[in-house]
Amino acid sequence: MRISLLLISLTGCILLSSLFLSFRSSTKPSRPNVVLIFADDLGYGDIGSYGATQYHTPHLDKMATEGMRFTNFLVAQAVCSASRAALLTGCYPNRLGISGAYDHTAKVGINPDEETMAELFKKTGYRTAIFGKWHLGHHREFLPLQHGFDEYMGLPYSNDMWPMNYDGKPAPAGHHRLYYPVLPFIEGNDKVREITTPQHQDELTTLYTERAVQFIKQNKNKPFFLYLPHAMPHVPLGVSDKFRGKSEQGLYGDVIQEMDWSVGQVLKALKDNGLDKNTIVIFTSDNGPWINYGNHAGNTAGLREGKGTSYEGGHRVPCIIRWPGVVPEGVVTDRLSSTIDLLPTLASLCGAPVPHKKIDGVDISAILKGDLMASPRKHFYYYYRKNALEAVRRENWKLVLDHPGRTYEGFAPGNDGFPGKINEQSPAKMALYDLRRDPGERYDVQETYPEIVKELLLLAENARADLGDDLQKREGANRRPIGQIQ
Known part of the structure; x- marks a missing residue:
């Protein structure tokens, strides 16, 4: 009898211990993954939920209904290199001495003393990758692997910095575009091929997307930071055959529909690998549209001017952030915020350190968690x-x-x-x-x-x-x- 009671008691203790350990395991917060998708020259009015017409963006629109849509979200400077420096460091780019858009002649780049978002995540045990446009210096010491990324594949600067005429044909003798060499395509620290034809440009969105999906599958059992800065819709526009001629707006609409497909592929990969509910997904743009390109450019939804200006058409861009169970669904916020705010916000949400040097970004995680009266950014x-x-x-x-x-x-x-x-x-x-x-x-x-x-x-x-x-x-x-x- 005593032995039976002892066995029952021991069995009960084991069950209670197992339940406690199971409960503790299930309630222990897991560090979220982060996917940051960055379009190039996408206008404020270029997504369905922001008023786009004559093409469809169902994946981005669904992402907006499942997350938060920002209507007062600003880039730090309305041009490529400066905007990207700000995104990755949380600083106004001129604080770092960075301005404009670097080309193949640049002898400068991001300072190794600056701490990028990738470096901060890496310190916390995250795997990090960038597939797409870098544009913070093309010399080896400035490339992504030297600034916190474990993997890199893509273009070192803009896709229009090549010796091709605007019609996609080789520039004739004496043409100003012969200033540029052919576009290098880089894997890690080395050039592995060249982008020399419009058909090569057509491959870029799909190429970056497939590599992003592969990275998600390979890292499903560890936290990761995935940065996906697309070449599109920066001119020259490129789109794969599966989307060419599919929109009512022509080539520009085709390009945006393929980018929307790319977002859908990333979201599907997260869901298929059981990561959907533990991944923060952010979609935004580096600046407003290059509107002098007409039907090959986006629109500002009525905002004044565009890329390269300090009016709202240059600085205000779409931003959608999704994190199931944390970011409330279908919410629109008009609170002032910026790309420079993403670094301190993600550091707060993911338990990563902030840079030891002064930054200009502020933590907007209170807004993301549903406090729509919070106003952490007062000025810009x-x-x-x-x-x-x-x-x-x-x-x-x-x-x-x-x-x-x-x-x-x-x-x-x-x-x-x-x-x-x-x-x-x-x-x-x-x-x-x-x-x-x-x-x-x-x-x-x-x-x-x-x-x-x-x-x-x-x-x-x-x-x-x-x-x-x-x-x-x-x-x-x-x-x-x-x-x-x-």
């Missing part, structure tokens, strides 16, 4: 060119400062891959805009709100003291050196 600086402060913003108030800048207005756009004219030195005069009522930045209200102008001029002065301003010949106290070839 609009810099362009090397280090020119062109505008400042506090919540919905935006003060555009005197500056010479790009304008597309007054010029007919190009067609079928050929660009229209633009003015790179159009004088912009100081103007105050209430973006809540006037997102198109058409009505200057500085005479009505002189107190707001005064506040924003003070904000501009704070920016100049910190980061400088070439327009006023101010250096700034806290800028850091860019990386140089050793």
Whole structure:
């Protein structure tokens, strides 16, 4: 009898212990994976849920219904290299000495002393990969494997930096595009092939997508950070046969539908490998559309100007973030936020460290968790060119400062891959805009709100003291050196 009672007691203890261990295991938080998908030159109005017409983006639209859609999400600078530097470091790019879009002649790149998002994830035990466009320096010391990524495949800079005419044919003698060599395609640290024909451009979206899916399958049992910066829809446009001629909008619509397919393939791979509920998926763009390319460019949904300007059409981009069970479904937020906020936010959500040097991003995880009254970002600086402060913003108030800048207005756009004219030195005069009522930045209200102008001029002065301003010949106290070839 005693033995029986003892056995029953021991069995009960074992069962209780097993239940406790099972409960503890099931409730122990697991570090989420992160997939960051970055389009190139995608406009604010280029996704169905943001108003796109004549083509369909069902996977992105479903992602928006299952996650959060941002309507006031800004890039740090409306041009390729600068925007990507900001995304990966959480800093205004001019803080790092980075501006513009590097080509094959650049002898600079991201400084090895800067800590990228990939390096922070790697310190926490994540596998890291980038498949797509890098554009932070093409020399070996600047390439992704030296900046926290375990795997890299893609182009080192923009897909239009090649010796081809706008019609896809080799540039004739004396043509300005002969300035460029053929496009190198890199695997790891080495060139493995060249992109020399439009047909090679057609392969890029599918190639990057297939490699991303493979990476997900290979790393389903460990946390990972996957960065997927597409070449598209930057000109020259390329699309595979499976999507060519499928949209009502022509080639541009075909390209966006293939990018939407790519998002669908990534989401399917996550679900098929049991990772769907433990992966943060982010989709956004590096800047607004290059609108002088006409029917080969996107649209801004009525926002003013486009890529390369400090108006909203250049800086405001679509952003959708999905994380089942954490990010509430079908929510739209108008809170001011930026690509520079993604690094500190993901670090907070994933338990990764933040850089030891000063960054400009703020943690917006409270918004992602459903606190729609949270407002962690109060202001934003609009810099362009090397280090020119062109505008400042506090919540919905935006003060555009005197500056010479790009304008597309007054010029007919190009067609079928050929660009229209633009003015790179159009004088912009100081103007105050209430973006809540006037997102198109058409009505200057500085005479009505002189107190707001005064506040924003003070904000501009704070920016100049910190980061400088070439327009006023101010250096700034806290800028850091860019990386140089050793």
